[in-house]
Structure formats: structure tokens, C-alpha cells
């Protein structure tokens with residue numbers, strides 16, 4: 001099978017985990033970029049990656065590359081060089097997105113418009129009719145990526161962003177993005193060798209993603225549709241085969257390991273339970289209504305991963321709240337490892353504990369920090385070395 005030039009996008013800070021995940025899935029010639037990873041793979045790999053990957057937002061296939069594009073006319077000409085009948089049929093809809101940067105084009109709308117004209121004109125002159133644009137729910141998504149005077153044309157194989165896994169029917173005030181939740185779980189290295197507790201679990205995303213990663217469940221097992229299913233070369237038999245092979249790799253959570261969520265708000269608990277059910281994981285994840293500040297560590301070795309509220313909208317006294325997190329960890333959770341995703345450096349100071357790791361990540365445009373605390377039984381100086 002032909003190997004294609006592919007790329008996957010993700011959140012800033014997750015490039016390494018994405019590259020690792022792609023390598024594990026069998027991608028070739030992997031190169032990390034900024035918020036993306038370039039790699040190579042065949043048609044089957046496009047299906048496999050979309051179905052399985054936890055830490056990518058979208059996966060693109062390059063269909064054209066031009067070295068010198070400096071004017072609208074040159075852009076039109078280059079886009080016209082592509083035989084679009086290979087990628088879109090006249091009764092399908094499409095949309096064009098533009099990414100990257102070029103000093104020759106300061107208006108991405110213009111780039112999208114010129115590209116659209118080139119595609120539509122080609123269809124009109126060959127067939128007398130043209131495919132329509134649909135910005136909301138297009139059959140085919142095209143990306144025109146500018147890099148100085150270079151232009152790449154890519155097809156989006158994912159369709160809707162891959163964070164839309166299909167299990168989250170109910171959202172609370174500030175759910176974490178599924179791709180970010182999966183990324184932080186991978187950074188923590190949690191592999192179901194200890195219990196996992198998200199003591200402020202909201203809609204349950206971290207727990208669901210972590211359980212799926214530990215059990216090797218394809219990230220998009222519950223998703224209804226991928227962009228590549230609308231492609232001219234869609235091979236349903238191959239896709240079904242890839243799904244079957246992926247499903248055979250699912251493994252059990254080791255006996256005795258528990259995955260637990262707490263939330264203070266009854267509405268969040270209800271939503272988390274519903275989402276866990278949607279993901280088919282109710283056998284493995286338990287959710288309870290609890291105020292974290294009134295709880296104590298479970299008996300067995302436990303890892304905590306959570307993203308507490310940090311936004312003014314959530315109407316909390318940030319300093320006081322984060323100090324309570326620190327006090328609860330110190331007093332009630334000795335001998336555990338806690339990973340917290342914090343969106344506010346002031347809040348971090350209020351925790352008042354020494355971090356053993358600090359990792360900068362971006363949640364969209366917001367800079368966040370994933371911090372690690374290792375709580376010891378006694379004072380640090382009493383520890384054996």
C-alpha cells in the first residue's frame with residue numbers, strides 16, 4: 001500500500017506524548033512540530049490512528065505540495081493542478097480551512113476563497129455542476145496550510161475533532177477536553193498499577209480516558225463517524241478489519257485496582273455516572289458524591305489526577321480553595337502521588353506544597369501547569385535515601 005505524508009494536531013505541550021503514541025501504533029518517520037506531529041503511514045494506518053489515538057485532535061493526509069506561491073493567481077493555479085474528482089464527488093459538500101503563516105497572504109479568508117474558486121471552477125468546467133460548501137457538517141474537509149511561500153493541501157481524515165469521542169453526552173460547567181485529559185494521564189504514566197482517584201471529577205473525563213488508556217480501549221470506539229468514511233477511496237472492509245484487530249487488544253484492569261471519582265456537586269456526579277455508562281465502563285469506574293476536603297486516602301496505593309476549578313466563573317475564593325487542597329493532601333493523603341492541572345499560578349502558590357515536577361501545557365490558548373506532588377508519610381528529611 002502507498003505510504004502517505006500524514007500529520008496529527010494536538011495541544012501545545014502534548015507533542016511528545018502524541019509522537020510516542022503514534023510510534024506505538026506503528027507510524028513511520030515521525031517528526032515533532034509545534035502543536036503537531038508529522039509522520040507516514042498507509043490508508044489502513046489512517047483508519048487505525050483515527051480509531052485508536054487518544055492524544056490527537058485531527059489527522060491530515062497531504063495531497064499536494066507547492067514550493068512557490070506568492071499571489072492569489074499562483075494559489076488558484078496550484079489548487080487547479082489537483083484532480084479534485086479524486087477527492088470530492090459533485091454531490092458532496094466541502095469546506096476549506098486555512099492554517100499556518102505567510103507574509104504573502106495576510107488574509108486567510110482570501111486564501112480559502114481563492115482555493116474554493118479553483119475547486120468549483122474545475123468541477124463546473126468538467127461536469128457543468130459543482131459541489132456545495134457546508135461549513136457546519138461538510139462531507140470533505142480540506143486544509144490549506146501556508147508556510148512562507150510553500151503551500152500544502154491536506155485532507156482532514158478525522159472529520160469532527162477527535163476529542164468528540166461519543167461518550168460525553170452530558171457536560172458540566174468546565175469539562176476538560178478529552179485529548180488533554182488523555183495527554184495528562186499519559187504524562188503521569190499511570191498504568192493501573194495503583195488505584196486512581198480524581199477527587200474533583202466533574203463529568204468524569206480524566207477517569208474515562210485513563211481507564212481507556214489502561215485497558216487499551218480505542219479512544220474512538222464510541223464514535224459514529226470519521227471524515228475518511230466520505231472519501232472516494234474509503235475501504236469499509238479494511239476499516240472493519242482494523243477495528244476488529246484493535247478490539248482484540250483490549251485488556252482487563254488488574255484485579256484489586258480501583259478507579260474512583262468524587263465530586264461535591266450532585267449534578268456533576270450524575271453527569272459523570274452517565275458518561276461512564278455511555279463509555280461502557282461502569283464496571284471499572286465508581287463515582288461518589290464527596291467533598292474532597294472531608295475525605296481520607298484509600299488503603300491501597302493510589303494516584304490522584306485532577307483539575308480543580310480555577311476560573312472566576314466558578315465563584316470560589318481561589319487562595320483559600322487551593323490552600324485547602326494542599327492541607328487535605330498533607331493531612332489526609334499521606335504516601336500518595338497527586339497530579340494537579342492548574343490554570344492559575346497564583347493558585348499554585350496557595351497549595352503550599354513542594355512540587356516534584358511542573359509541566360507547562362496549553363488548554364487552547366490558556367497556559368496551564370501540570371504539577372506533581374509526592375506526599376510522604378513523615379517529614380521529607382526523615383525519609384530513607
Ligand SMILES: C[S@@+](CC[C@H](N)C(=O)[O-])C[C@H]1O[C@@H](n2cnc3c(N)ncnc32)[C@H](O)[C@@H]1O
Pocket residue numbers: 172174175176199200201202203204205206262263264265268290291292293307308309310
Ligand atoms: C474543573 S471541574 C473538573 C472537570 C472534570 N475534569 C471534567 O472533565 O468534567 C472541577 C470540579 O470540582 C468540583 N469541586 C469543587 N469543589 C470540590 C470539593 N471540595 N470536593 C469535590 N469536588 C469539588 C466541582 O463541582 C467541579 O465539578
